[in-house]
Amino acid sequence: MWLHEIPVGGMLFSPMVLLVLLALTLTLMTYLLLRQLGWHRQVWKGAWFYLSLFVCFVALSLRLLS
Secondary structure (H helix, E strand, O other), rough: OOOOOEEEEOOEEEOOHHHHHHHHHHHHHHHHHHHHOOOOHOOOOOOHHHHHHHHHHHHHHHHHHH
């Protein structure tokens, strides 16, 4: 399993840092795509939707990359 600490400058970082950055990027890209298509108006509670989308992207990336 590749999920082990990543040494950077003498400090150890969790691999979750990379997964969170990946999920944040995917969430931002989804947000921009929905804005571009005009579908963001269909989302009832935007903050909850994007938060749950972020959590789903974290779980998906953890599942696919481990």
